[in-house]
Amino acid sequence: MSEAAGRGGRGEVSEDALAAWLDAFVRDPGFLEKYPCYAAILARLAPVADPSVKRMAVSLFDGRFFLHVNVESFMNEPVFLRGVLLHEVHHVALGHLCHPKFAGADEPELMDLALEMSANEYIEEPLPDPIRWQPYASIGLRGGQSTLERYELLVSAAREGKLPQRGGEAVDDHRVLRRPSREPGAVEQTRQLLLRAAEEADALAEDGDPADVPGLLLAGKTPGRLIEELTDALGPPAHPLDWKTALRMFVARERAPVHTYARPNRRFPGRVGEVPGRTYAPRAITKPSVLVAIDTSMSMRREELSEIARQLQVMSESARITVVECDVEIGRVYAFDGRLDEVGGRGGTDLRPVFAPEFLAARKVAGVIYFTDGAGPTPPAPPPLPVLWILTKPQDFACPWGERAWLARKPRPR
Numbered sequence: 001m002s003e004a005a006g007r008g009g010r011g012e013v014s015e016d017a018l019a020a021w022l023d024a025f026v027r028d029p030g031f032l033e034k035y036p037c038y039a040a041i042l043a044r045l046a047p048v049a050d051p052s053v054k055r056m057a058v059s060l061f062d063g064r065f066f067l068h069v070n071v072e073s074f075m076n077e078p079v080f081l082r083g084v085l086l087h088e089v090h091h092v093a094l095g096h097l098c099h100p101k102f103a104g105a106d107e108p109e110l111m112d113l114a115l116e117m118s119a120n121e122y123i124e125e126p127l128p129d130p131i132r133w134q135p136y137a138s139i140g141l142r143g144g145q146s147t148l149e150r151y152e153l154l155v156s157a158a159r160e161g162k163l164p165q166r167g168g169e170a171v172d173d174h175r176v177l178r179r180p181s182r183e184p185g186a187v188e189q190t191r192q193l194l195l196r197a198a199e200e201a202d203a204l205a206e207d208g209d210p211a212d213v214p215g216l217l218l219a220g221k222t223p224g225r226l227i228e229e230l231t232d233a234l235g236p237p238a239h240p241l242d243w244k245t246a247l248r249m250f251v252a253r254e255r256a257p258v259h260t261y262a263r264p265n266r267r268f269p270g271r272v273g274e275v276p277g278r279t280y281a282p283r284a285i286t287k288p289s290v291l292v293a294i295d296t297s298m299s300m301r302r303e304e305l306s307e308i309a310r311q312l313q314v315m316s317e318s319a320r321i322t323v324v325e326c327d328v329e330i331g332r333v334y335a336f337d338g339r340l341d342e343v344g345g346r347g348g349t350d351l352r353p354v355f356a357p358e359f360l361a362a363r364k365v366a367g368v369i370y371f372t373d374g375a376g377p378t379p380p381a382p383p384p385l386p387v388l389w390i391l392t393k394p395q396d397f398a399c400p401w402g403e404r405a406w407l408a409r410k411p412r413p414r
Helices: 015-026 029-034 036-042 071-076 078-093 108-120 134-139 147-159 186-205 223-231 243-255 302-315 357-363
Strands: 046-049 056-061 064-069 258-260 279-281 289-295 320-326 330-335 367-372 387-391 403-406
Touching: 015 029, 015 036, 015 046, 015 078, 029 036, 036 078, 036 186, 056 078, 056 186, 071 078, 078 108, 078 186, 108 147, 134 147, 186 223, 243 302, 289 357
Parallel strands: 046 064, 289 320, 289 367, 367 387, 387 403
Antiparallel strands: 056 064, 258 279, 320 330
């Protein structure tokens, strides 16, 4: 870490200075060429100086990922900086920070062991006395196992009195990882982070397979494979996102600029060719077009339609909205004008007509948001654009694709 970034002692460093340091570090050609997927994720973490952590930690709050850095620690032991950064990326990519299955373990110390083993695996850079799986091979631990597989083996061995003596130390601070609950939408936000890394990996791999290029892997796996494991692609997510938050995220993502490395770094303009910069590729400033489908077979009350209309009104400031009503077939199609009156239909449910290629092509939309109870057939394959399901019964919805959010429905007053 540079003297400028650490100046001030005991972690007293400005947020801008720390962000400039991390930006320069991950875009250094030596790191970027060797760890492109890791750089893609680190570039999306907001660094904060935090002397309360031993070295580093990661957290997720209000939709943002934070990297907590003990500046003084890395001033004293810079040799571990690269390895610890890779370790933090593994915690994020493996879902340790977001997925409920890692939260509130009955044996938190053993879960910490399993988390550390998985976060340290595949790291060849120096780490400070790391916890590895190899000393636990006698109880069945092997390379490539999932974190939960290791946790279950550790618990079983502890109950039988066969747990080997612990060796090594935790690389980072696990206070956030030990929390008994996870922030709503955390899995989806992590999926989006991995999706960006996957897109960059595919671009760097050109026509080849990212799995054939070691630098394009994360924790020994392709980003796409990590996404499958994170979201349990063969089944519905366990904790859907709050629908109002999901609407904001959906539109914000469609309007987000695309980053590129085609310009010198603005913080280090004199280091052209040494520290790559980052700018944003131009996008059309027009609002994206979004299709909002309403399953008219639902018994949607007037107050619910009014609340949806209020949220769409806010959304309409950033997007052009077309409403389509559908039960077993498409009914009315109209531009959203700020209100949702009584919807027609009230027949059975078929969620496929809205995704007919000819219907979507005629609307030229950037994404589809579908309000439904989920009680109907869906296309076997997803359309070539983002889809957000806003569900009244999220646990009963078996569609394996698309993002999903929960439309909480309040009971009628007596």
